[in-house]
Amino acid sequence: MLKQNLKKNKKGFSLVELLVGVAVFTVICVSVYSAYTSIFDVVHASRARLGAVDLSNEQFEIIRNLPYSDVGIYGSIPSGVLVHSQTLVRGQASFDVTITVRNVDDPFDGILGDTPNDLSPADFKLVEVEVNCATCKNFTPVIFTTRVAPKNLETASTNGALFVKVFDANGNPVEGANVHIENTTNNPPITIDDVTNANGMLQVVDAPPGVNAYDITVSKEGYSTDKTYASTVSNPNPVKPFATVALQQVTQLSFAIDRVSTFNVSSVTQTCVPVPGIDFNIQGAKLIGTSPNVLKYDQDKVTGGGGTLTINNLEWDSYLLTLQDASYDLIGWNPISPISLIPNSTQAIQLVVAPKNPNTLVVTVTDSSTGLPLSGVDVTLSRSGFTPVTEITGQGYINQTDWSLGSGQATSTNPAQYFSSNGNVADNSPAGDLSLSQIFGEYVGSGILESSSFDVGSPSNFQKILWTPVDQPPQSGSPSVRLQIATNNDGGDWDYRGPDGTSGTFYTIGNQNIHSSNNSKQYLRYKLFLDTISTSTTPNISDISFTFTSLCMPPGQVYFDDVPIGIYDLHLSKAGYVEQDISVDISSPWQSQDVVLIPN
Template identity: 45%
Template sequence: MLNKKGFGLLEVMIAVAIFVVFAVGIYSGIQYVFKVVYQSRLRILESSILNEQIEIIRNLSFYDVGIINGSPAGVLTKTETIRRNDIDFLITRTIRNIDDPFDGTIDGEPKDLVPADYKMVQIDVICSHCSQQEPLSVITYVSPKLLEGDPTHGALFIKVFDADARPVQGASVQVVATSTNPAIDLIEFTDNEGMVKLLDLGEGMDVYHITVSKPGYTTDQTLSPSIENPYPIKPPASVQAQNVSEISFSIDKISSINLNTINSICQPVANASITLAGSKLRGTEPEILKFTSTIHTNASGNYLFNNLEWDIYDLYANNYDVLGSIPASPLILLPGMEQSTQLILGPNTANSLLVLVRDNITKQPLSNAQVKVYSEGYEKNKETGVGFIRQTDWSGGIGQQDFLDETKYWSDDGKIEVNNPAGDLKLLQLQGKYVFEGSLESSVFDFGLPVNFVNLNWEPFSQLEGVGENGVRFQIATSNTSTPEQWNFLGPDGTSESYYNTENIAINEVHNNSQYLRYKLFLTTNNNDFTPIVSDINISYITSCTPPGQAYFGALTEGLYNVEVLRSGYQPKLDTINVKNDLIFGMDLVSL
């Protein structure tokens, strides 16, 4: 009987694996050889195409060597696709006039009045669909037989720089001139010095339209006069025969403003109509702003202004008064900046004044400055950098839990007069005599979020002598719920035994980080022929949405007002201004 032995499964698998390794290696080698051969074939074809293109240019007249609508102008196209061996190749031609320093340059000494000495020709060829990374290129120079160039032509130097006056490299410069001989429509890119130098251009006045751009950057351009803009800041460029014309453009990274409209208690104001206006001009007589846009914020009070140029921007509210902004207006928007901005809005009044107090050197807003605005029959004092709630009318009567109707309050003891006249609080008068004391408790004020309290103020601050000392006193109660079990009214020392009066207006820190507040007013008199009077109660506070260095004055009548500003460490300042509509007025203080 014969002994038959075969291969086991493991032996077969090992043999197959070895074969696969060798087979893959051989296949990869063959593929690499094919690839090298193919690339060599492409290079041979591209070299042949380059040689053809050079021969074509050599057989042209010097004056025909150029790009159609380019500078220098000629009969050649900028790009062309040709087919060789069923493969498409893209040809790109670049032709420039060269001002050789041998006989001087047009902007040097000696001055070369005919600077187009010869031409540089660069031809690039690349296979469009062969995964080729770099084109094959050749550069040659073409000289005229006798003359250098057309003596009726001139040169145009275009300089592009950024906001810091540094040259911008690689910026696209499009130049279009349809009325020149020859016509021009070309795109060049700035060199390392941010320059594009175009030689041998046809002369013409205000005929070269130029647009400068770069991905991620702003755009700058010339503008033709029009009915809307008869005197543009930057009209089209001119070229004079045998002269250099220079024009500059400024571009930089685009910026944005993320706007949020809120009210004085940090709640969003939806669908607010806001106008954003820059300060740069695109025309004069009349002045025409380069940028102005009116938008509406969304339901959350937000709007994103995109693709903005660096500039100084003002924000205006339509159908609202601007109580302030964070940061303070005007906004200084730098290149590449994403600026978040809060605009604090209040009820619209016919005339309002927003005073911005700044350091005259740093231009930074100054909080805790005392701002006094006064004229005949009007005087108000505010402190910059704080918000406030205010009540000026109680004629609507009692019974209001939450402060919704600004003419109502919660309760009184029956000894307070609120309608004689409306807007003033007095002691009740019976048979020609005032009662000796009375009290009133306000509705609940909601600040929208926990706040830190500053001062309690009222007007008139001084009372008639017959009333006696401390004819007007207050206590306040705070909470983080609008319906606490009990409102604990406290005075300036944090206890129920003290009262806020003309000597104590600073609110105790025990109330800080509270969202809801009530005040309790106590009126007393020493002589029942006299009554204390209160016409305005306001409580100042600080929150994350309190505009720094700003004080708002609303419901003004049109006319002249004196604005006086005092702050520790700075010289006092007094200005007289004319208030009409809504005015933002800056006061720059000089340090001592």
């Protein structure tokens, strides 16, 4: 019995019990350590703060023992012997000390430029000492202020005053804006770095007079910048020249800044295929000079390898984007240009481009009452001796005008090829056109051709099917030209259907609406059926086109390319609007025309 009890007493802890014990011990140790480090941080921060307070008192003692005329910042206003910023070491801590001195015009005896007019506006000085420790943990800057007044009676000032007013895009005052002022004509030169008050105002009292002497720059973290400009060869007449301060007068200048914004620019085709390396120019509307006009923002940009570019730190303005690419023309932009950018926003911009063709005309149509782009407007370009061309705003198109390189192409990469035929379609008679084949000089009765698949870049709504010539030889019978189309979103199965959405019908008339079952599809193929009842006559096709709307086809815009130079008539019509006819002189490689339609 005794041996059994001894064995029981020798029983140890299980592994689970041991792990639980270690975990509990670890939690206790971590808690104790965290509490210890927290207490240490508090003690350290308290010591640093006491050191900062002592350092502030030290600076104030130095200031109190200075003559009144020396209480100021060297090379600033008011001028004196103090240093604006310095780094001082106390113990093991390094402190950044910033001293700011301002002249104050006390309203008790009047204000300069007001009634009564205070001819000696520098009534006293307000001294601010800020001490910060960037290397100290949990440290809040220490800021103290004091007033310093002269012992003697004031006399009429030989200086003036400079008031800087800062507001945002909505006219609201901007508090805490950084104001940098330089006057290099004074001896010694003057440099002031200060911030605006709650009213968006910085008042520099007792500033030495000078004509176009004060260069002022206003900025703030995350905001745009506004400034004065010197008169130069490139900008002889700045809109906001350097400020002039006159004897016993107040000079007030206003500056506008607000939060900066971003453009996300993409260059794509009308089928949403990215086009990299597109050169373009972006210009704002704000001027910094006149006669000649000097723009505040005017820069050349290039989209990146993926056809995208992010432009940061833009201020609110109206921006115009123009293409200056050697290989591509701009055929539309979304939103329409010029683009109004509001503060603190991100705006996506699509530059829709196409390979460069001579004499491209881009037409933008907007509503007179809303200013918004109008889709669905028929725009017809015509003149004597020129076959009229009609495009519809907000719709892109794909077309094929050449089949001469034959079959064997599943996906349309070469515009002169197709997928397959039954062997009864001649693809180069006449050159680039389609017709029925001949056997021993006689046309076969029917032929079928299936196109390659066209990718419009994103799910789109297909609108119309068109082909030319519209009129076919009557000897061929009617209908001698029939088409079906198939659409999908995977480029796989092709189910050909007609205008009622079934496989038993055919498109037999050019400029016919495509059935809505093809909406929200990305890929398209067509199947062409040519028939004749005469062995001596064949139908003929020279062009097949499909119009569609997509995310990459800007609303309210159409374009015409490869247009011979000359004066053309432009006719615009849309249900519910007054039709318009205007004359357009096409005389340059690329030009645009804005048209405003008025509702009935």
